[in-house]
Amino acid sequence: MKDGAGTGLLAREETGAEVEALAMELIAKLASAGGHVLLDLELDGVRCLVLRGARTGPVSLLSPRELEIARMVACGHPNKTIASVLEISTWTVASHLRRIFVKLDVTSRAAMVSRLTSGDQQLGPDPVEVTQPQLMPEG
Incomplete structure (x- = not known):
């Protein structure tokens, strides 16, 4: 990360490669756990995936x-x-x-x-990691 170092932002040219690398890692993990891809498409050079893991x-x-x-x-x-x-x-x-x-x-x-x-079961929706945007202080 060069342009957005320390801010959590990625430079535009680095975003696509990092997102693709993360997507491929996630697909590999899901495939090994019995999950599958529901939707795989590319918009403006960004790969968008909807994945579902196997329920147990x-x-x-x-x-x-x-x-x-x-x-x-x-x-x-x-x-x-x-x-x-x-x-x-x-x-x-x-x-x-x-x-x-x-x-x-x-x-x-x-x-x-x-x-x-009970145990590691989850009754709620499939878990999704959500990161909250940082708010800028009012000035």
């Missing part, structure tokens, strides 16, 4: 819709709210929850959330 543990037993419902339950939402947000009936929410309970071998919402968040 109890979370991997659930369908995307069941996982969505489980996440909402973990946030404390009742069936009526979940149904309204997802535009499905409360009966459908209850049916999904029954199937989730069977798949996870649990009998309550609390046990379901506990099972899905």
Whole structure:
């Protein structure tokens, strides 16, 4: 880093090479862990990737819709709210929850959330590292 040394900014000509090197490293790590690339495109000389790692543990037993419902339950939402947000009936929410309970071998919402968040499992969205921009002091 020359032009932006100490500021966290990369010189324009160095950005593409560093981003590509990081992307290739990430692809290699995901491939070795069973992940895959969902989208790979280049815009204005910058490679943009959307990657998904392989899910493991109890979370991997659930369908995307069941996982969505489980996440909402973990946030404390009742069936009526979940149904309204997802535009499905409360009966459908209850049916999904029954199937989730069977798949996870649990009998309550609390046990379901506990099972899905135990150990290194993550019930929330796939982890994404986000760096916050530094704010300039008002002057």
